[in-house]
Amino acid sequence: MYNMMNKKMSVLLIVVMAIMLGLTGCSSNKNGTGKIKLAYVAWDSEIASTNVVKEVLESKLNYRVEMIQVDAGPMYVGVADGAADAMVAAWLPSTHGEIYYEPNKDKLEDLGANLKGTKLGLVVPAYMDIKSIEDLKKEDVGKLVDYTITGIEPGAGIMTQAELAVKEYDLNKWNVLASSSAAMVKVLQDAYAKQEPIIITGWTPHWMFADMDLKYLEDPKKAFGESEEIHTLVRLGLKEDHPKAYRFLDQFEWTPADMESVMGDITEGMPEEEAAKKWVAANEAKVNKWIAGIE
Template sequence: MRNKSLLIISIILILSVVAAGCSGNNNAKKARNIKLAYVAWDSEIASTNVVKQVLTTKLGYKVEMLQVDAGPMWQGVSDGSADAMVAAWLPTTHQSYLEKYKDKIEDLGPNLQGTKIGLVVPSYMDINSIEDLKKDETAKLVGSKIIGIEPGAGLMMSTEEVLKEYGLDKWTLLESSSAAMAQELQKAYKNKQPIIVTGWTPHWKFAKMDLKYLEDPKGVYGGDEEIDTVVRKGLKEDQSDAYTFLDQFNWTPDDMAEVMVEIHDGMDPEAAADKWISANEDKVQEWIKGIATE
């Protein structure tokens, strides 16, 4: 009888250990999630969706995308309410945010190089430099207005500095959104009307329209930039697979442009990301090299 009781107790203990192990595995799976912060710029919609789909389909993560403005994006990664972003435009555009949060984030370096920001006009306009905006005839052409994007964006802050440096105190930088700016540009371009917008490369608009940057002789916008991947402190320890992938994620302006054009032409962002991933499997495998995939 005593031996039977000991056997029953042993079985119960074994089942308890197995149950605890199963529970631990389930908790580990539930913990395999990540939050990506991004700004609704066409470039960042493309890159963040590609990153999301790789994390989801290749590494088995549950991904939450957090659409915010540039300031909250940086703050979110710094305070841990977001795990990562692939949208840090450096060294100029997001310089102020980097200086503010550099001790609270980890910069994994560039995921894309060869970007640029500045004032953009249709090529049919007979102006070539920001200095030309000082001319009365140029100001009259566009009503002394520049079509901008979201307030708080690094591009907007740089453009405000441009107005000061070039003495364009009578000019107005209109706040809108990336989508609204592109719509206004397309409408003006279709009718061959003059327009000046804040712009950046890569962007689908350069594939769809004949555009040019205005020269910036004072160098306020800086030179070519890069887009960095930034993660919260502790991600390497908490989500090592996601960290490794994000650290290895790297592509070209042409890669990004392919996804952007598909989205602009009406494809769902996730579908556009999946299409690019399927067509670039070798590159994706380099991003997840060294990770045990599901």
């Protein structure tokens, strides 16, 4: 009876050891570091940055990465409630500040700016003979574009600011038309090709400024705020759960020119993932700074 129990225990021990070895094998392979979920909005700028972050996490730090495309509001809530681990798309302090960041700031961690020198406002082709948002009060200007400002996704921070601008400047006849980032750019390209008037909600960095001769309308009332920064936000506890990913995200910082390079490749037809891989391969020194100190 004793020998039989010993045999059973030996068999059980072998099974347990095999399971443990199997788990160890999984945790030590390329995908074993863990999984990171990145929330983002489908803006050209955020598509570029999130894909670059994904590429570094996967190719340099051996994480598995899931990109979760959402609208701006759910992006903040997702990081705040832990449904997503991080985002690199927080436009602060004005665009997302009051609406999305402030209600969630105590439930997430702000790692600071990953890109400085952004700008938002109303944008027109350079061939249009207007300089300021104040000029939209002129009836002949309004009639040129049917009193319409072509915008992006409803709920985006820049849309809220555009609606505020309409009120601030008493543009009672004007309408901020919601669409999508891609649809807005398509309407702009079509008008630009025909040298027709158009007014859009625009932001920098964006590849369209390199592709077309555009200008911001002056905003003397500061309805769109001052220059902003794009911040990296992570869920509480990420530092403890994934210290390598946390350190990289904390050290991630690039320039508008970097971002526009990736956006340009995507615009010209290169798949998002390939554009990110190309940029990471071509900027080894900068990427090494991002992952410095990670063992």
